[in-house]
Amino acid sequence: MRSSFGGIELAKRALFAQQTALQTTGHNIANANTKGYTRQVVNLVASRPIEVPGLMRSDIPGQLGQGVEFDAIKRVREGFLDHQFYNENKELGSWTIRKDVLEKLEAITNEPSDTGIRQVIEKFWSAWQVFSREPENTTARAALKESALAMTDSFNHTASQLNDLHKDITENIKVKVREANTIITQVAKLNREIFRVEGLGNSANDLRDQRDLLVDQLSGIANVTIDNTSNGYNIRMGNVELVNGVNVVNTFAETPLPNPDGTVTPPATGITFDDAYKSGSLNSGEVFGMIESRDTYLASYTFQLNAMVKSLVEGNVEITLPKGSVLPPKLPAGTIMGGTTYTGEEVLTDEQRVLTADTVITVKGLNGLHGLGYSLDSPPQSGIPFFAIKTGAEGGYSAANITVNPEITKSVSKIVASARILTDANGKIVRNAEGHEVLVKGNNDIALLAAGFRNARFNFDPTATGTPILTNGTFDEFFRAMVGQLGVQSQEAKRQAANQKVLVDQVEGRRQSVSGVSNDEEMANMIKYQHAYNAAARAMTTYDEMLDKVINGMGQVGR
Numbered sequence: 177m178r179s180s181f182g183g184i185e186l187a188k189r190a191l192f193a194q195q196t197a198l199q200t201t202g203h204n205i206a207n208a209n210t211k212g213y214t215r216q217v218v219n220l221v222a223s224r225p226i227e228v229p230g231l232m233r234s235d236i237p238g239q240l241g242q243g244v245e246f247d248a249i250k251r252v253r254e255g256f257l258d259h260q261f262y263n264e265n266k267e268l269g270s271w272t273i274r275k276d277v278l279e280k281l282e283a284i285t286n287e288p289s290d291t292g293i294r295q296v297i298e299k300f301w302s303a304w305q306v307f308s309r310e311p312e313n314t315t316a317r318a319a320l321k322e323s324a325l326a327m328t329d330s331f332n333h334t335a336s337q338l339n340d341l342h343k344d345i346t347e348n349i350k351v352k353v354r355e356a357n358t359i360i361t362q363v364a365k366l367n368r369e370i371f372r373v374e375g376l377g378n379s380a381n382d383l384r385d386q387r388d389l390l391v392d393q394l395s396g397i398a399n400v401t402i403d404n405t406s407n408g409y410n411i412r413m414g415n416v417e418l419v420n421g422v423n424v425v426n427t428f429a430e431t432p433l434p435n436p437d438g439t440v441t442p443p444a445t446g447i448t449f450d451d452a453y454k455s456g457s458l459n460s461g462e463v464f465g466m467i468e469s470r471d472t473y474l475a476s477y478t479f480q481l482n483a484m485v486k487s488l489v490e491g492n493v494e495i496t497l498p499k500g501s502v503l504p505p506k507l508p509a510g511t512i513m514g515g516t517t518y519t520g521e522e523v524l525t526d527e528q529r530v531l532t533a534d535t536v537i538t539v540k541g542l543n544g545l546h547g548l549g550y551s552l553d554s555p556p557q558s559g560i561p562f563f564a565i566k567t568g569a570e571g572g573y574s575a576a577n578i579t580v581n582p583e584i585t586k587s588v589s590k591i592v593a594s595a596r597i598l599t600d601a602n603g604k605i606v607r608n609a610e611g612h613e614v615l616v617k618g619n620n621d622i623a624l625l626a627a628g629f630r631n632a633r634f635n636f637d638p639t640a641t642g643t644p645i646l647t648n649g650t651f652d653e654f655f656r657a658m659v660g661q662l663g664v665q666s667q668e669a670k671r672q673a674a675n676q677k678v679l680v681d682q683v684e685g686r687r688q689s690v691s692g693v694s695n696d697e698e699m700a701n702m703i704k705y706q707h708a709y710n711a712a713a714r715a716m717t718t719y720d721e722m723l724d725k726v727i728n729g730m731g732q733v734g735r
Contacts, residue, residue: 183719186243190712193220193244197705200249201698208693212389214251215693216381221247251381255404257687258388262395262402264683266460268676269396273465274473275673277345278666281477284337287659294655296330299323301630308623311593312552321588324580328563331485335576338478345470346431349449352397352463353428357446359394360411360418360427363387367408368422398449398461414457416447473665479642480658481575484651487634489563489573490541495625496534497548502597502605503529504558508547512538526605529597542629549592549622555612559592559622560584594619 197218207213223242286292303323307316366387373380387409394400394411400418403410407421417425429446452458453467490510497503507513509520513535539545543561550556561581569577584590596616598606607613629651636644636654645657 187716189243193246194705194709201702204693205698214253214385214691218246219248253691260683264679265395266399268680269462270460270465271673275669277469278669293330296327300327304627308620308627311620317588317591328579331575345466350430357427359390364419364424416457483636483644485575486573491634493632501531501595508544510540546592549595552589556615593623595621
């Protein structure tokens with residue numbers, strides 16, 4: 177005999193199933209703009225049918241259907257697209273950072289322009305030319321001093337900006353260390369929570385969305401690979417394991433500062449991004465872009481700028497002093513003449529000082545040339561170094577510590593133009609009644625040679641300590657090559673970043689087409705499930721009316 181209440185049970189299952197579908201649809205609509213949310217669907221399945229009961233077996237064809245039920249609420253997500261996103265997102269993070277840093281370097285260099293460092297250098301050389309025409313003019317001397325100060329200040333400011341950018345990048349790496357560690361810890365906690373929830377037979381869809389969003393963010397920071405196991409996500413960065421199921425295997429540590437003795441004490445726990453970069457485990461992502469920009473681009477342009485300064489101040493340059501020039505009693509250290517390299521301590525005789533023919537001399541940059549002449553002081557003094565290192569600064573000459581010699585700043589008479597001391601017809605040095613040498617004030621040999629440094633060729637890395645953009649050339653050629661290289665690198669970074677952005681957007685678009693919430697689709701589903709719910713309710717009412725008739729309208733005979 178068939179059950180009189182089977183229809184009510186069937187309708188009840190339909191009501192529960194359609195109600196769950198409506199609730200899930202509402203959940204999707206509510207999270208349509210939630211970042212990282214994955215569309216969910218109710219998996220409706222037909223309930224297991226039964227045969228009509230009988231003494232031996234059912235003699236009625238077929239089976240009785242038991243309606244509908246849902247066996248799961250699933251996320252609509254494609255793992256392949258997730259892995260594609262991770263791979264493209266890490267490259268986008270790397271090139272975006274490099275593009276930003278190179279754009280900042282372009283802004284610091286400010287070339288080509290009428291206000292950049294190249295214009296300041298040009299004005300410095302022009303001031304020497306004007307000075308060579310009027311070596312005794314105090315105004316020309318003052319203009320040269322101011323041009324020199326403007327140039328050294330420009331070098332100082334540029335070096336300061338590069339140093340600040342270096343500090344900013346290092347500080348940003350520290351921020352990324354903390355951000356990555358937070359994500360790693362949260363992923364491990366979510367692995368544990370998801371394992372607990374799903375171990376009880378439930379679906380941890382929203383927790384999985386949170387975990388996937390965290391992994392998306394981590395993929396932009398560093399190159400990570402994800403392995404989805406029964407214990408949760410395992411995360412690796414190259415050869416470094418970060419998360420294994422519910423356990424955090426490794427975290428990141430900040431790169432320690434050097435000790436006073438120059439040694440570096442490694443962190444007690446964790447791995448630094450710098451060490452991962454050197455070992456090759458870190459090869460893309462935002463942090464890779466930061467380290468690459470800091471240790472390659474920024475270090476390179478700092479080296480180039482310092483190479484310019486060192487060459488200007490103390491780079492080897494061959495000059496020709498004309499016949500009749502009189503050398504100072506002590507040649508500047510490093511001066512090479514006649515195959516002899518002078519240390520600055522040797523004292524020349526009067527005969528050695530007077531040049532009887534044009535003489536080729538190798539001097540140590542503008543400082544070395546300036547030391548071959550004489551000031552306007554009375555009695556005349558040998559030239560002092562034109563440039564000096566800032567007080568308190570350490571190391572050799574660099575863009576950060578170069579300045580005009582304070583003695584020249586105080587008195588422009590210290591600027592050297594003349595290379596001649598009064599001599600008689602026999603070429604012997606003439607001294608006045610006090611026994612002092614007499615300066616030939618109208619001479620401009622040193623000033624002309626200094627102005628010619630603009631076209632002199634320098635070896636910008638004589639000790640082979642770096643990789644200069646140009647090993648041999650003029651200052652103008654070197655600076656143009658440096659600016660040109662920066663422009664090409666910046667253009668390439670912009671192109672790569674734009675291309676990666678297109679790829680990431682394409683993968684994300686495909687991922688959203690699968691996992692994203694479409695309000696139009698959800699509204700259509702809502703109407704569909706609403707009608708199904710209403711129909712099930714109507715069926716329930718019909719069965720109720722039938723039972724009412726059986727219970728209350730039958731069995732009246734014999735009362």
